[in-house]
Amino acid sequence: MQELIQQLVNGLSLGAIYALIALGYTMVYGIIKLINFAHGDVMMVGAFVGFFSITLLGTNIAVAMLIAMAVCALLGVIIEKVAYRPLRNSTRIASLITAIGVSLLLEYLTIFLLGPNQKIFPDTAFTVKAYDIAGLSILNKDVFVFVSAVGLMLVLQYIIKYTKTGKAMRAVSLDNEAAILMGISVDKTISTTFAIGSALAAAAGVMVGVYYGAINPLMGIIPGLKAFVAAVLGGIGIIPGAMVGGFVIGLLETLVSGYGNSLYRDAVSFGVLILILLVKPTGLFGKDTGEKV
Amino acid sequence: MFGTKKRRIAILIMMVFMFGIIAGCGREAPTNQQPAPTAGAINVGLNVELSGGVASYGTNARDGAMLAIEQVNAAGGVLGQQLNPIVRDCKSLPDEAMSVSAALVDENIVAQIGPLTSGNVAGSTPIMMENKIPLIAPAATATNVTVDDKTGATRDYIFRVCFIDPFQGTLMAQFAADNLKVKTAVIYGDTSSDYAKGLADYFKQTFTEKGGKILGTEGFVKDDRDFRATLTKIKGLGPEFIYVPGYYQEVAPLIAQAREQGITVPIGGPDGWDSPDMVTVAKAEALNNTYFTNHYSSQDTDPKVVAFVEAFKTKYNKEPDGFAALGYDSVQIMVQGLNDAQAADPVKLAGALAQIKNFEGITGNMTIDTNHNPVKAGVIIEFKDGKQTMNSRIQP
The missing domain is CATH 3.40.50.2300 (Response regulator)
Known part of the structure; x- marks a missing residue:
């Protein structure tokens, strides 16, 4: 029993990171129907920005996270303007391939500029403490990751539900052309979506740095793919779905490694992707509208 | 931000220039040491990585090997002759290792020390096999370095002084x-x-x-x-x-x-x-x-190792790492082979190397087995408060 609770703690902090990345995927998909494969790499850039703001500027972890979020928000907007906007009216496969291109560009540009080796996240920014609660080992970084992830998700929910920008985003997502007719600036709304999604990814990147202690230019690939699975599982384009999907994948991986065989962990996550696409392509939270695939 | 097409192009060009400047920094031209072959001496080829990805492996192994050659020559040489090292850089590339070997063969070497990585040794192997000259690999740990994967036969002229990975x-x-x-x-x-x-x-x-x-x-x-x-x-x-x-x-x-x-x-x-x-x-x-x-620890208290570390530090003013020790052992085992064979002849040397038993190297006592792998001791390194310290030597 105690082991199970420990595994759930492990799964929740892993899931929180997946959920944050999945949110960016799902927001972008919801609004322009593009699977932004560069999203995991934006997370990587966020981790490096956080790293440099701690090592070079000597900021604490909260400020580092804010700087990373701001820089990546800008990066997201630039990526959208340069790479995706010119292709907005072309075929979906063209944008998809562009997204893969942007992903490779970010990875190898970082390797070119900073080298392929891992960088060690400075431990001065965050002192790890372990709490022993009823035989469970709970780390303050578990709490940090979980609380800041949930906090950011609540802020996101507020923005989408109760602000004008959020309303515009929902409108564009629902019907692009009708939104234009209602006087909504579609370009601006899409830029905002990329900014918010990329900022969340940057926050996740800094969390990965704090949590696992080391970052490298290819660190975004696997979490990016897992988060993509999470987004599809929850129903791509649906924001609460991405959160739930993230946590489900995190817990699932933990339980497979803990009670099944650690060798099957990745097979199970990607098996879920195949299964959900076969059985319920709209995802757990998706409604069968007939137009989504 | 990117208002006009012209500005976009200007920024692109600027970026390209910046990358060019960054990429141009920090490269040093490698230098090759090529002493002239001496008459009446035994030529030993050093085919090592002095530039490229694993330059530090090759440089350290060369330093270890050169120390050994210096010591052997100071003690009167082998079979009454001095050892004459011919050092060539294989640039950390398998095909370069191959052409370096071809050049060394023309210099009438009795044996080749190096290259360091298994991949580069594989590049050099065909030339050495064809010319029947022993290759002593200091640090190539892949199983198929000394044994042909397809036939399972031991390669007659390929040896090593390190144990295989597993x-x-x-x-x-x-x-x-x-x-x-x-x-x-x-x-x-x-x-x-x-x-x-x-x-x-x-x-x-x-x-x-x-x-x-x-x-x-x-x-x-x-x-x-x-x-x-x-x-x-x-x-x-x-x-x-x-x-x-x-x-x-x-x-x-x-x-x-x-x-x-x-x-x-x-x-x-x-x-x-x-x-x-x-x-x-x-x-x-x-x-x-x-x-x-x-493979080795510079903190080993074995008198042989202590003497080696002392001599290395005096000559190069740096701590010898595992590659330096293995480079040193490669030369010493070759000298042992030459003494056993009683001739500076590559084919006889290969025969003698295959028979070596209880050779006392810096990295442990070695007996060459039928696969040309040394059966030898390894060291256990323990982390103590963030420092690597030698715990013990394990003899199989």
Whole structure:
């Protein structure tokens, strides 16, 4: 029993990171129907920005996270303007391939500029403490990751539900052309979506740095793919779905490694992707509208 | 931001220039040492990586080999003749290693020392085999360096002075069973590399033979960073020892997370752990009570090693690493072979090398087996408060 609770703690902090990345995927998909494969790499850039703001500027972890979020928000907007906007009216496969291109560009540009080796996240920014609660080992970084992830998700929910920008985003997502007719600036709304999604990814990147202690230019690939699975599982384009999907994948991986065989962990996550696409392509939270695939 | 097309192009051009400047920095032209061949001397070829990706391996091995040659010559040489080293850079490339070997063959060398990596040795192998000149690899650890994969036959002219990778699994199992006196172990290794899989197999075999019990085998893959779920499971199994064959990128966070979960048992691994990043990522405290196998330690108190370290430091003003020690041993084993063969003849030298027994090297006593692999000791390195310290020498 105690082991199970420990595994759930492990799964929740892993899931929180997946959920944050999945949110960016799902927001972008919801609004322009593009699977932004560069999203995991934006997370990587966020981790490096956080790293440099701690090592070079000597900021604490909260400020580092804010700087990373701001820089990546800008990066997201630039990526959208340069790479995706010119292709907005072309075929979906063209944008998809562009997204893969942007992903490779970010990875190898970082390797070119900073080298392929891992960088060690400075431990001065965050002192790890372990709490022993009823035989469970709970780390303050578990709490940090979980609380800041949930906090950011609540802020996101507020923005989408109760602000004008959020309303515009929902409108564009629902019907692009009708939104234009209602006087909504579609370009601006899409830029905002990329900014918010990329900022969340940057926050996740800094969390990965704090949590696992080391970052490298290819660190975004696997979490990016897992988060993509999470987004599809929850129903791509649906924001609460991405959160739930993230946590489900995190817990699932933990339980497979803990009670099944650690060798099957990745097979199970990607098996879920195949299964959900076969059985319920709209995802757990998706409604069968007939137009989504 | 990108208002006009012209401005966009201007920015692009600027970026290209910036990259050019960055890329141009920090490269030094490699220098080759090419002493003229001396008449009446025994020519020894050094085909080593002095530039390129693994330049530090080759440079250190060359320094070790040159020290050995200097000492041998100072003591009167071999068979009454001086050794004449011919040093060439193979630029860390297999095809370059091949052309360097071809050039060395023309210099009438009696043997070639190097290259260092298994891949570069493979590049040089066909030339050496064809010309029937022994190649002594200081540090090529892949199994197929000395044995042909397809036919299973030993390559007559290829030798090495390092043990093959999986052998470290045997050494660690011996250390765990005999020195740490543990009875149960869990193997939690990298399943995406042949290196780690071989190590895990050898560990399992030897540990079971010694009467130990493997409670479970778990795996991770390259680039994994989250090991907590499996570690929680391993904690539940309650082993006395955990064997983690893998590379430091994954092992460092793995150990940190194991200690965070309250797993205090000793953890062991192979030379893939040997990196300064281990301490920076996992932190000194978490690394206490962890051990890894390696070829050599400069802290060894064996008088032979102490003398070697002294001489090396005096000559080069730096600490000799494993490659330097293996480079040194490569030359010494060749000298032993020449003395046994009583002729400076490559074919006779190869025959003598294959027969070498109990050669006393810096990196341990060696007996060359039928696969041209040395059966030799390894050292156990222990992390103590973030410092690598030599724990013991394990003789198989």
